[in-house]
Amino acid sequence: MNQMKGNDKSRDKVIPPEEEKSKQKQLLALLDRGVSKEWPDARLYVYGSCANSFGFSKSDIDICLAIEDANIDKSEYV
Numbered sequence: 001m002n003q004m005k006g007n008d009k010s011r012d013k014v015i016p017p018e019e020e021k022s023k024q025k026q027l028l029a030l031l032d033r034g035v036s037k038e039w040p041d042a043r044l045y046v047y048g049s050c051a052n053s054f055g056f057s058k059s060d061i062d063i064c065l066a067i068e069d070a071n072i073d074k075s076e077y078v
Contacts, residue, residue, distance in 0.1 A: 020058075024050060024061060027061070028044065028046060028061070028063070031044060031063070032044050035065065039067055039069060039072070041067070041068045041069050042065060042066060042067045042068065042069070043065075043066045043068075044063050044064070044065055044066075045063065045064040045066060046061065046062065046063055046064075047062050047063075047064060048060075048061075048062035049062070050062060
């Protein structure tokens, strides 16, 4: 029985709490609004552990910015 409690503690360290997931969603929404204002045809795509829910608590957020506007010199943003 004690081993099960230990596993719960380890699990809590691995799985981000709902509050953290909520903050990630808020951040992504804020970034998306900012990107949309600057580049209306651009999109943000989340990938990695944040996207597939395999992230640890305090994990980073991997984001890809896709700019479809042919008139933008993308090398200026790299």
